[in-house]
Amino acid sequence: MRNNTMGSLVWLRLMRFTxxxxxxxxxxxxxxxxxxxxxxxxxxxxxxxxLTQIELAEKATVTQGGISRMLVRLEKEGYIVRKxxxxxxxxxxxxxxxxxxxxxxxxxxxxxxSFFDDVLNEEETKTLFLLMTxxxxxxxxxxxPPE
Numbered sequence: 007m008r009n010n011t012m013g014s015l016v017w018l019r020l021m022r023f024t025x026x027x028x029x030x031x032x033x034x035x036x037x038x039x040x041x042x043x044x045x046x047x048x049x050x051x052x053x054x055x056x057l058t059q060i061e062l063a064e065k066a067t068v069t070q071g072g073i074s075r076m077l078v079r080l081e082k083e084g085y086i087v088r089k090x091x092x093x094x095x096x097x098x099x100x101x102x103x104x105x106x107x108x109x110x111x112x113x114x115x116x117x118x119x120s121f122f123d124d125v126l127n128e129e130e131t132k133t134l135f136l137l138m139t140x141x142x143x144x145x146x147x148x149x150x151p152p153e
Contacts, residue, residue, distance in 0.1 A: 027121060034117050038110050039083075043068050045114060047076055048099065051086060052107055056096035 010018075031042040040048075043066070050065045051057065057065075063073045077097065080086045085103035088095045099107070122131050 023121075027118075031114070031118065035110070035114065038106065040106070040110065043072070044076060044080065045110065047073070047080065048085060048103060048107055049111075051097055051099050052104070055098040056089075056091075058094050058096060062097060 028042055031045075035041060035045055047062065047066045047068060050062055054061065054065065059073060059077065060070075062077075063070045066073065068076060077086065077088065080103070081088060083102075084100055085106060086097055087100050088097050090096075122134070126134065
């Protein structure tokens with residue numbers, strides 16, 4: 007571990023935080039019979055509906071294969087509807103889907119915010135947000151180094 011750069015240590019810390027946050031969020035969302043991935047998908051549909059499965063996969067934190075299985079479950083639960091629009095299936099939330107988001111969103115946001123609000127002041131939170139935004143934007147342009 008002595009050869010780690012500060013950048014690699016930050017990356018490791020982010021990975022550990024993300025894993026722990028996802029574990030706790032999944033446990034938290036179990037009371038609503040949802041996972042963090044399902045919550046994310048429902049939120050993306052809520053914001054961008056109607057949208058195609060391909061558009062949804064690009065916006066959500068789920069793979070194209072995983073999105074298919076998840077949509078089957080969410081449709082079975084009555085949270086979404088897929089309507090054929092000529093050659094394309096458009097995905098939208100049902101009334102039940104809107105209702106579960108109305109119930110879950112405020113408590114999930116409060117839970118997620120608590121990770122930061124419990125240990126950072128407002129200025130530190132803003133700084134972290136700006137720094138993470140910069141890192142994220144750079145990662146969008148990042149390419150693999152040549153072999």
